[in-house]
Every structure is written in structure tokens, then in C-alpha cells.
Amino acid sequence: MPGPKIGVYVCHCGSNIAGKVDMDALREFAAELPDVVVSRDYKYMCSDPGQDLIKADIKEKGLERVVVASCSPRMHEPTFKRACQDAGLNPYLMEMANIREQCSWVTEDGEAATQKAKALVHSAVNKARHLEPLEDKTVPVDPKTLIVGGGIAGIEAALKIAEAGKEVYLVEREPSIGGNMAKLDKTFPTLDCAACILTPKMVSVAQHPNITLLTYSEVEKVEGYIGNFEVTIRKRARSIDEKLCNGCGTCQEKCPIKVPNEFEEGLGMRKAIYTPFPQAVPNKPVIDRENCTYYKTGKCKICERVCPPKAIRFDQEDEIITEKFGAIIVATGYQLFDPSVGPQWGYGRYDNVIHGLQFERLSNASGPTGGKILLKDGSEPEAVAILHCVGSRDTNYAEYCSRICCMTSVKFAHLVREKTNAKVYDLYMDMRTFGKQYEEFYNRVVAERDIYFIRGKGAEVMQDPETGKLLVRVEDTLLGVFREIPVDMVILNAAICPRPDAQEVAQKFGIQRSADGFFLEYHLKLEPMKTANDGVFIAGTCQSPKDIPDTVGQGAGAAAEALKVVFAGQVTVTPTTAEVRDTLCSGCRICIPLCPYNAITFDEAKGVAQVNEALCKGCGTCAASCPSGALRAKHFDNRQLYAQIEGVCAE
Amino acid sequence: MTQAGSPKSQAAAGEGWEPKVVAFLCNWCSYTGADLAGISRLKYPANLRIIRVMCSGRVSPAFVLKAFHEGADGVLVGGCHPGDCHYLEGNYKTLKRKLVFERLLEQFGIEPGRFRLEWISGGEGDKFARVAEELVKTVRELGPLGSTAERLGRADGLALRAEGGGGNA
Numbered sequence: 001m002p003g004p005k006i007g008v009y010v011c012h013c014g015s016n017i018a019g020k021v022d023m024d025a026l027r028e029f030a031a032e033l034p035d036v037v038v039s040r041d042y043k044y045m046c047s048d049p050g051q052d053l054i055k056a057d058i059k060e061k062g063l064e065r066v067v068v069a070s071c072s073p074r075m076h077e078p079t080f081k082r083a084c085q086d087a088g089l090n091p092y093l094m095e096m097a098n099i100r101e102q103c104s105w106v107t108e109d110g111e112a113a114t115q116k117a118k119a120l121v122h123s124a125v126n127k128a129r130h131l132e133p134l135e136d137k138t139v140p141v142d143p144k145t146l147i148v149g150g151g152i153a154g155i156e157a158a159l160k161i162a163e164a165g166k167e168v169y170l171v172e173r174e175p176s177i178g179g180n181m182a183k184l185d186k187t188f189p190t191l192d193c194a195a196c197i198l199t200p201k202m203v204s205v206a207q208h209p210n211i212t213l214l215t216y217s218e219v220e221k222v223e224g225y226i227g228n229f230e231v232t233i234r235k236r237a238r239s240i241d242e243k244l245c246n247g248c249g250t251c252q253e254k255c256p257i258k259v260p261n262e263f264e265e266g267l268g269m270r271k272a273i274y275t276p277f278p279q280a281v282p283n284k285p286v287i288d289r290e291n292c293t294y295y296k297t298g299k300c301k302i303c304e305r306v307c308p309p310k311a312i313r314f315d316q317e318d319e320i321i322t323e324k325f326g327a328i329i330v331a332t333g334y335q336l337f338d339p340s341v342g343p344q345w346g347y348g349r350y351d352n353v354i355h356g357l358q359f360e361r362l363s364n365a366s367g368p369t370g371g372k373i374l375l376k377d378g379s380e381p382e383a384v385a386i387l388h389c390v391g392s393r394d395t396n397y398a399e400y401c402s403r404i405c406c407m408t409s410v411k412f413a414h415l416v417r418e419k420t421n422a423k424v425y426d427l428y429m430d431m432r433t434f435g436k437q438y439e440e441f442y443n444r445v446v447a448e449r450d451i452y453f454i455r456g457k458g459a460e461v462m463q464d465p466e467t468g469k470l471l472v473r474v475e476d477t478l479l480g481v482f483r484e485i486p487v488d489m490v491i492l493n494a495a496i497c498p499r500p501d502a503q504e505v506a507q508k509f510g511i512q513r514s515a516d517g518f519f520l521e522y523h524l525k526l527e528p529m530k531t532a533n534d535g536v537f538i539a540g541t542c543q544s545p546k547d548i549p550d551t552v553g554q555g556a557g558a559a560a561e562a563l564k565v566v567f568a569g570q571v572t573v574t575p576t577t578a579e580v581r582d583t584l585c586s587g588c589r590i591c592i593p594l595c596p597y598n599a600i601t602f603d604e605a606k607g608v609a610q611v612n613e614a615l616c617k618g619c620g621t622c623a624a625s626c627p628s629g630a631l632r633a634k635h636f637d638n639r640q641l642y643a644q645i646e647g648v649c650a651e
Numbered sequence: 652m653t654q655a656g657s658p659k660s661q662a663a664a665g666e667g668w669e670p671k672v673v674a675f676l677c678n679w680c681s682y683t684g685a686d687l688a689g690i691s692r693l694k695y696p697a698n699l700r701i702i703r704v705m706c707s708g709r710v711s712p713a714f715v716l717k718a719f720h721e722g723a724d725g726v727l728v729g730g731c732h733p734g735d736c737h738y739l740e741g742n743y744k745t746l747k748r749k750l751v752f753e754r755l756l757e758q759f760g761i762e763p764g765r766f767r768l769e770w771i772s773g774g775e776g777d778k779f780a781r782v783a784e785e786l787v788k789t790v791r792e793l794g795p796l797g798s799t800a801e802r803l804g805r806a807d808g809l810a811l812r813a814e815g816g817g818g819n820a
Contacts, residue, residue: 073703098686105692106780506735532679619709621741636709641702645721645723648700648723
């Protein structure tokens with residue numbers, strides 16, 4: 001019996017494939033394979049004329065299967081599936097051979113690459129022969145979006161979605177939204193204050209009728225899939241009745257317990273009942289139960305006595321919220337590199353060695369010094385050194401460039417000059433001014449008096465035993481001399497790092513991490529907000545170090561991705577599920593506990609297993625374990641995979 | 652029991668022998684990792700050929716045996732790291748299976764070095780290239796797998812039983 005008519009389409013991808021693999025040889029090889037009735041090669045198969053070749057052959061030659069040998073199916077499978085569908089061929093009758101990412105790009109030798117490409121095409125043709133038509137199914141989508149992380153990325157995404165008329169839940173772990181941006185003083189290159197541009201957005205979030213704001217809350221569990229995520233959120237007890245509290249602040253004034261304020265990066269203090277900063281949203285305090293005297297000893301309750309609206313609730317419990325969402329945006333931000341891991345920088349040893357976020361707090365008018373740049377002893381510095389690339393671009397710590405430090409350094413230099421009389425030494429490896437108006441800002445600061453830019457990496461910070469001043473050692477690579485610069489304050493521009501719980505968060509949301517530890521996007525350039533988990537998007541510095549403009553851009557982009565899902569109203573789910581062939585099933589039930597989705601049940605009447613296709617995600621674990629071969633993973637069944645194995649081994 | 656690098660396997664290798672390695676990679680992590688190796692233009696031997704499955708849990712031991720039967724000299728199974736599985740726990744099933752399966756392979760006279768299970772994330776293009784390089788090198792040193800009969804001959808204890816039992820290859 002003759003097999004189905006197969007067409008093979010070999011793509012050059014410009015010179016990406018054709019530069020390594022012999023296109024003529026591959027096309028001719030494919031033409032000789034059984035059931036192949038047409039074999040063509042073309043410069044760009046994904047282009048319109050390329051797709052038209054396929055469509056024309058389906059119509060004119062009556063092709064029943066299509067094999068495209070080109071890039072990864074992760075790239076263009078949807079393109080070629082659509083082309084087949086347009087020409088009237090079921091899209092599941094198309095198979096791809098990945099001869100770019102997994103052949104031409106990874107192989108040194110052209111002949112070996114051609115041989116490998118033949119094997120991959122043979123494998124794909126073999127599988128194609130056994131493919132069967134499948135029909136996509138659609139399921140309804142929940143119209144709500146969950147955003148995790150209330151920094152500027154999450155805020156931007158929440159506002160965009162809410163303004164588009166869709167409902168949003170914004171979950172933030174801290175007592176207030178605002179994230180790291182709320183800590184900043186002025187922002188480069190325009191020097192507008194971070195709070196001035198951020199707090200209006202924070203307030204809008206709190207007031208928007210489409211946004212449910214859950215602060216002091218964490219996502220505990222995520223189940224389900226695109227369009228139908230089921231999420232469990234723990235809203236931690238604030239120990240305050242938020243409806244009664246009017247944010248007057250009396251409780252914070254009267255509370256007798258002082259502890260270091262996380263928001264002030266250890267430079268200032270807060271009370272045990274506190275709002276992290278004056279512009280906090282929501283402007284309602286929380287009781288830090290670990291430090292509150294009442295929770296430790298059962299006595300005190302001063303806050304309860306002084307609270308005018310009687311809003312203190314010592315017995316409040318955590319609230320567990322379970323909600324359905326159509327899409328999820330993860331915008332969990334970054335953590336600053338801890339410079340104390342490198343003793344050479346003197347951080348943690350010398351009082352006046354601080355990191356970038358600490359400087360932001362010093363310089364901030366609402367910070368611990370009221371915006372004055374002061375040394376630990378309260379005096380003004382006479383000389384300040386700023387070190388770039390602390391932990392970044394360093395194979396001992398983070399290999400990547402943190403992107404923002406050059407510009408924050410320039411900004412710091414300007415702020416020190418604006419607020420003090422100190423000389424500033426800026427120690428840089430390269431000056432990277434990549435953004436709009438950044439080079440102009442740099443040029444402006446270079447021209448300021450008493451700022452010295454020294455090309456060289458700040459290697460070590462020591463203390464002069466005689467003067468007590470800090471000494472910064474640096475090789476001035478432009479002059480070719482080693483220098484020791486005496487200063488009073490050292491600002492370490494530390495790397496932007498993934499948050500310490502990034503792995504846990506990644507697992508919770510079914511996303512992956514790249515080698516640097518940040519969340520992995522679906523495609524570095526073209527799908528920066530998508531992840532491998534459909535319906536889960538990422539935005540901001542959890543994906544890679546970013547400045548504010550790029551973070552805002554990604555927040556808005558992720559909002560567009562989420563809106564795409566929720567406005568569609570329905571989502572296509574793969575028909576590549578498992579099925580039981582009743583006549584083969586012996587009723588042994590081995591498969592039932594193996595299914596992670598509880599999609600397999602036992603039909604007592606028939607004495608066979610059955611698959612609930614709405615629950616099945618098509619992993620195929622059951623099919624691999626069925627002793628009688630009754631369970632079949634559609635699109636990846638034994639016959640198809642055996643044929644593929646024969647194909648790759650034949651060449 | 653194994654004949655790695657012995658004169659016999661080298662002779663069997665003959666001139667121009669190139670090992671064949673089949674890699675079954677899960678769609679979400681390892682296959683993406685292999686794509687990333689390409690996007691990063693890392694180089695590894697062309698001997699390794701990839702078959703995509705949705706989850707490493709789909710890789711039945713029969714697929715691995717089938718690959719050896721069809722002339723593969725080595726087999727790689729790639730899955731997501733523990734805890735990262737797109738299907739929650741498919742990779743744990745794969746790991747369980749592997750532990751039993753390796754003992755079975757040994758009984759077939761197939762050296763343990765020819766079969767490898769690796770967790771490779773979508774961000775680990777470098778790891779994928781390294782594993783591919785290592786596995787091809789190991790298999791090259793082990794020499795060609797040879798026919799089933801040859802293999803049983805090498806696993807001498809088993810050869811007797813195969814003859815006794817007859818026709819059970």
C-alpha cells in the first residue's frame with residue numbers, strides 16, 4: 001500500500017543553514033526517501049513566497065504530509081502549521097527538522113553537518129508518514145490577570161490592564177508597593193525625583209476600581225494553565241483593620257520599639273508598628289510580630305490604646321485567598337549584590353563604605369539624613385570615590401553587565417557635587433551610556449568641577465592607619481600608573497542580581513532561569529516577556545538588569561501580552577493528549593497514579609482506564625509506562641517515535 | 652566485562668567509523684537548551700542527533716533499546732531539573748525508570764557509559780554542548796556497539812544463557 005504523499009521543504013535561512021549544509025545534496029537526498037513526491041529548497045521558507053511554495057504543492061500535487069527542514073520548531077512551527085491550514089491540510093500533518101539551531105549552528109565541519117541534516121530530515125519524514133490529523137480545542141479564559149511584584153514594572157502593567165478595562169490582582173510581598181524604585185533619589189538622565197514620578201502611579205493603583213491590591217501578601221500555589229490558572233495567595237495579617245485605619249501615624253509615634261528599617265537599607269530606624277516610608281501605598285501600618293513587645297511578652301499594647309479609630313487587631317490571622325486568573329505577570333525585581341562577600345571592597349568593615357542603594361537613601365530628602373550626604377560621624381565628606389562594576393563584569397561574581405551602574409555613578413557624582421564640596425573620583429572600566437539622553441547627561445557631568453573620571457577598576461579599599469582616611473587603590477589605565485586615592489566615603493555600585501528566592505519563584509510559576517539566574521524569556525529578542533509556560537509573562541529586572549525606561553516598557557509589554565490572552569476570551573489547548581485503546585487495556589491501572597494531573601480514571605463497567613482530555617496535558621508519561629501499549633500519546637506515539645529513531649540512525 | 656579501548660573494539664571500529672548518538676530531549680527544558688547551544692553558536696560533534704518529545708517521562712525504555720537496536724552507539728535522555736518539570740513530575744518518573752533500566756542494559760552487555768540521563772534547563776546551552784561532547788567522546792572510546800550477537804559475546808556470562816535459551820535476542 002503506498003504511503004501518504006510527502007513534500008519536503010529545505011530552507012537556506014539565508015546563509016545560516018546554506019553556509020554549512022549542502023542544500024542541493026540535502027534536497028536530492030530527501031527526494032529519494034520513500035513517499036516523498038516533491039523536495040524543494042528555498043532561500044527563506046518562512047517568507048511569503050516560501051510558504052506559497054508549500055501551499056501550491058498541497059493544492060496542486062495533493063500533498064498529504066509536509067516536512068520543513070529549517071530552524072527550531074520553537075521559532076516557526078506556528079508559521080508552517082498555518083501555511084498548511086491555509087492550503088487545506090490539517091496542521092498536525094506538518095513536521096519540522098531542526099537543521100539550524102541543532103545542526104548548522106553547532107557543527108564545525110560542513111560535510112558532517114550535511115550528514116546530520118540528512119539524518120534529521122529522514123527522521124522527520126519517517127515521523128510525518130505516521131502523523132494523523134488532530135483538531136485544536138478551545139477553552140474559555142478567566143478575564144482576570146495576576147501580577148506578582150509591585151515595583152515599577154508591576155505597577156505599570158497593572159495600570160495598563162486596568163485602564164484597558166480588565167480586572168487585575170496585584171500581589172506585593174512588602175507592606176507597600178513601590179519596589180526598589182521607591183528607594184531612589186533622583187533618576188538619570190533627567191534628575192527628576194523618583195518619588196515624584198512614582199508615587200502618582202502608586203496612588204492610581206490603590207484607587208483604580210479594576211485593581212485589587214494585596215500587599216504584605218505572597219503567592220503560595222499556582223495550578224492550572226493559560227486561561228485557567230488557580231492561584232492561592234496568603235495575605236499576611238497586618239494586625240490592623242485596614243478599613244478602620246486612617247493612616248494617622250499615632251501608633252508609629254508612640255511605639256517604644258526601634259529596629260533597623262529595611263527600606264532605609266539599614267541606615268535608618270523604624271518602629272515595630274510601621275509603614276516603611278511616608279508615601280507608602282497603602283498608607284496603613286503593619287505590626288512586625290517578630291519585634292513587637294506584645295507578641296514577645298504579652299504586654300504593651302500602647303498602639304491599641306493610642307489608636308483613635310481603634311483599628312489594631314492583635315488576633316488577626318493570615319487570610320488565604322483562592323482566585324482564578326487567565327494570565328499571570330511575574331515582576332519580582334532584583335536584589336542588589338552584597339559587596340561584603342568581597343573583602344577587597346571593605347564593605348561591612350569600614351563605616352563609610354556604602355552601596356548604591358544606601359547612597360540613594362542618604363541623598364533622598366525623606367531618607368535618614370534628610371537628604372544630606374554625611375559620613376557616619378555626621379560630618380560632610382571632603383572626597384568621595386565611586387566604584388563601578390562591583391560584582392558585575394567579574395567572572396568571580398556576576399559575569400554580566402548590570403547596565404545601570406555607569407549612569408547611576410554619573411548621577412551620584414553629580415549629586416555629591418550638588419550637595420557637598422567634596423572632590424569626586426569616579427573609577428570606571430568602560431563608560432556605557434546606552435540610553436536616550438544618557439551620553440548627553442554624561443557629557444554634562446564630565447564638565448562639572450572637581451569630578452575626576454579615572455579609567456580603571458577600583459581594586460581595593462583600605463584604611464590609612466595614620467589619617468584614618470579610606471584609600472582606594474586603582475590602576476589608572478589611561479596614565480599607566482597605580483594610584484592610592486585618599487577619600488572619606490566610598491560608594492560601591494553593586495551588581496543587580498536575581499532575588500535569592502528566584503529558583504523557588506521560578507518553580508512556583510513553571511518558568512525557567514537563564515545561566516545568570518534571571519528568569520528565562522521565550523526568545524531573547526523577539527519574545528522577551530513570554531516564558532515557556534504559556535500565559536505566564538515576565539517583566540522588569542527579574543528578567544535581566546534594566547533601567548527604569550526599559551522596565552516600564554516591559555511592564556507595558558507584559559500588560560499587552562496578558563490583555564491578548566484575556567481579550568481573546570478563549571484559548572486553544574493542544575489536542576496532543578493521551579488516549580486509551582480499550583481493546584488493548586488490561587485494566588492493570590499502573591498508569592493511574594503516574595498521571596500528575598489525575599487525568600486518568602478507571603472505568604469500572606468496561607474494566608479499562610480512561611483519559612479525561614480536558615485535564616491531560618500530553619506529557620506522555622502514561623504511554624511510556626503502559627505494559628500493554630494501550631495508552632497512546634497523540635502526535636508522539638510509539639509508531640511515530642520508532643520511525644524517527646530508525647530515521648536518525650539510518651544516516 | 653567492558654572492552655573500552657581494547658584492540659578488539661578499535662579493530663571493529665575500523666577506518667572512518669563515526670559513533671551515532673541519539674538524544675531524546677524534552678520540549679521545555681533540554682530541547683530549548685539545545686536550541687540555545689545553537690543560538691550561542693557553541694560547537695559539538697555532529698554525531699549526536701536529537702528527537703523531540705514533550706517530556707522526558709515519555710521516553711520509554713523501549714525507545715532506548717530501539718535506538719541501540721537501530722545502530723546507535725549511545726543514547727542521551729534530557730529532562731528538566733528536578734522541581735522544574737513542565738508537567739510537574741515527569742522527570743522524577745524518568746529518574747526512577749533510569750535506575751532500573753541501567754541494570755537491564757548491563758545485562759544486555761551494553762556498557763553503562765553508553766546511556767546517559769541529564770537534567771538540562773532551557774538556559775543551559777553550554778551544559779548541553781558539554782554533555783554532547785562528553786557523551787560522544789565516551790562512546791568513541793567504547794567503540795561501536797556492534798551487533799546483538801557480538802554484544803552478547805562480550806558479556807560472556809550472558810552469552811552462555813543466550814545460547815542455552817536460544818533465539819531470545
